[in-house]
Amino acid sequence: xxxxxxxxxxxxxxxxxQRCFDSICVAQNKSIANLEIECLIIxxxxxxxxxxxxxxxxxxxxxFKLYKKKNGGVSSARNYGIAKxxxxxxxxxxxxxxxxxxxxxxxxxxxxxxxxMTDLEFVDGNNxxxxxxxxxxxxxxxxxxxxWRLTQDGKVNGPYCKFIKNKFLKENRIxxxxxxxxxxxxLFLMNILECLPRIYYIPKVTYIYYIDSxxxxxxxKKNPEIIIKNNQCIYNEMFKLINKIFKDGEGEKVQLKATExxxxxxxxxxxxxxxxxxxTKENKKLIKKSVDNIxxxxxxxxxxxLKTKIRLKILDKEDWRILGAIGHxxxxxxxxxxxx
Numbered sequence: 001x002x003x004x005x006x007x008x009x010x011x012x013x014x015x016x017x018q019r020c021f022d023s024i025c026v027a028q029n030k031s032i033a034n035l036e037i038e039c040l041i042i043x044x045x046x047x048x049x050x051x052x053x054x055x056x057x058x059x060x061x062x063x064f065k066l067y068k069k070k071n072g073g074v075s076s077a078r079n080y081g082i083a084k085x086x087x088x089x090x091x092x093x094x095x096x097x098x099x100x101x102x103x104x105x106x107x108x109x110x111x112x113x114x115x116x117m118t119d120l121e122f123v124d125g126n127n128x129x130x131x132x133x134x135x136x137x138x139x140x141x142x143x144x145x146x147x148w149r150l151t152q153d154g155k156v157n158g159p160y161c162k163f164i165k166n167k168f169l170k171e172n173r174i175x176x177x178x179x180x181x182x183x184x185x186x187l188f189l190m191n192i193l194e195c196l197p198r199i200y201y202i203p204k205v206t207y208i209y210y211i212d213s214x215x216x217x218x219x220x221k222k223n224p225e226i227i228i229k230n231n232q233c234i235y236n237e238m239f240k241l242i243n244k245i246f247k248d249g250e251g252e253k254v255q256l257k258a259t260e261x262x263x264x265x266x267x268x269x270x271x272x273x274x275x276x277x278x279x280t281k282e283n284k285k286l287i288k289k290s291v292d293n294i295x296x297x298x299x300x301x302x303x304x305x306l307k308t309k310i311r312l313k314i315l316d317k318e319d320w321r322i323l324g325a326i327g328h329x330x331x332x333x334x335x336x337x338x339x340x
Contacts (some may be wrong), residue, residue, distance in 0.1 A: 001109050002036040003089045003163065005099075006081030008074050010044040013096040014053050021057055021064070021096035028063060031104035039064045042081045045071025075176035078159070082166075082175060089116075090166050092159040096210055103206040107163060114197030116163040117141070117156070120207040131155040131209075133201050141199040146244050150186070150238070151257035157186040161207035181223045183234045190241050195291045224278045228286045231269060233295065235262040239275060259294060260308045266290055267311040271327025274320060284318070291315050 005024055009017065028037040041064060043051050051068060058064045067081055078092060089109060093099055107116055121182070122129045133156050134141070134149060149156055169175075172195045176188050238258045242251040270287055271280055294312065314323055 001034060001089075002038065002087035003091060003104065003109070004081070004085035004087040004166070005037060005039040005091055005093055006042065006078060006085065007039060007093045007095050008042045008044055008077035008081070009046055009050065009095045010055060010071065010074070010077070011046050011050055014050070016096040017050070017053065018097055019056075020093065020095050021061070023100075024093065025061060025063075026097050026101050027103040035104060035109065036087070037063055037104060038087060040081045040084055041066045042077040042084075043068040044077040044196075045069065053149070057237065073178060075133040075178045075180070079175045079178070082169060085166055088167055089163045090169065091163050092176050093207070094160070094209075096212065097160070098208045100206050100208065102204070106202060106204065108200055109163070111200070113193060113200040114165045114168040115199045117199065117201045118145075118161040118163075118204055120158075120161045120203050120209050122155075122209050122211065126213040130205060132203060134203075138201060138203055141201050142244055143193050143196055143199065146193060147241060148254055148257070150189070151254055151261055153261070154186070156185075157189060158209070159185055159188060160209060161205075161293050164192065165197075167194070168192075180230050180233070182227045183230050186234055187237060190237055194241055194244060221276055221278065223314070224238075224273050224276075224280075225282055225286060226330075228266075228273075228283065228290065229267060231262065231266055232286075235290075235293075238262075260305065263294065263308050263311050263315070267315060267323070268327075270315065271323050271330065274324040275327045275331060279320065287315065288318075310323070 007020065007024075014019075021041075024037070024039050031037055040059075041054050041058065043054060043066060045068075046054075058066045065084075067080065067084060069077070081092075082090060103118075107118075109116075117133050119130055119132045122131050134145065135172050144155070169192075172191075174188070174191045174195065176184050178184075180187060235258070239255060242254050242258060245251070246254055266287070270283075273283060291312070295316070
């Protein structure tokens with residue numbers, strides 16, 4: 001049995017690279033017998049000093065391989081890793097995160113599951129929080145359970161702390177969408193769920209995720225219109241997934257939760273666009289199109305909770321001053337939370 005650990009790298013600080021790669025080595029040393037762990041470092045066009053450091057690391061660690069490619073973004077790098085992977089399972093690690101020492105223990109690689117899910121620890125400054133897939137559950141899961149979970153929040157969106165069967169990905173031609181700037185992780189997971197995988201869940205932390213708010217901020221500053229479009233794309237794909245998985249009206253409540261989550265995401269995105277000074281006529285058109293799309297799908301004014309009604313009303317009435325003020329308050333709150 002073999003697991004490929006895919007780590008995209010683009011100009012990551014060397015101290016963080018060391019921390020990440022060393023954690024994989026520790027987990028490998030503590031893994032079960034007859035399990036081969038191979039790390040595929042995908043250098044996505046880094047500067048020479050980072051490439052050289054990775055090359056030196058690989059020299060002294062036989063279970064690491066380094067591949068260098070032209071810069072194409074994290075989705076492109078992950079897809080490159082999938083193409084190079086020859087193991088039974090694939091997992092993904094970001095180069096500024098770490099995995100736990102017992103990551104590969106207690107994982108039922110020999111039971112033919114297509115998707116094995118675990119938990120992660122979210123670290124934001126001095127704050128730590130365990131992000132669980134589902135409470136008080138261990139074992140086989142239904143696809144419907146994960147789709148419902150996706151409508152609650154973004155805590156299980158990422159490819160992290162998941163082991164995906166290599167054959168399943170390649171037979172179903174599943175890969176990351178390189179045209180998506182924000183939300184590519186969720187689209188990837190939805191593509192997996194659409195193919196009805198056999199799922200197993202172990203409620204243990206295998207991954208430490210260090211948040212870097214500047215990364216998402218930079219993406220938004222560079223591509224505000226694309227991100228607003230991406231939000232709409234993800235919402236549409238979520239509805240398609242719900243319609244496929246849930247039958248005979250069972251998906252109505254799930255669609256409503258998905259709509260509530262999308263409105264919240266759109267509301268926060270627009271608030272950030274305003275406070276970053278990126279608001280344009282084109283943005284307004286895209287926002288109006290998204291709001292109209294929501295209103296055409298379902299009477300959220302009648303069925304949604306109060307917060308959702310207020311958010312949608314502010315967006316629909318184009319009350320940008322209020323939205324901007326809320327955005328500033330939210331920014332201050334999040335900064336203060338990181339310092340506590």
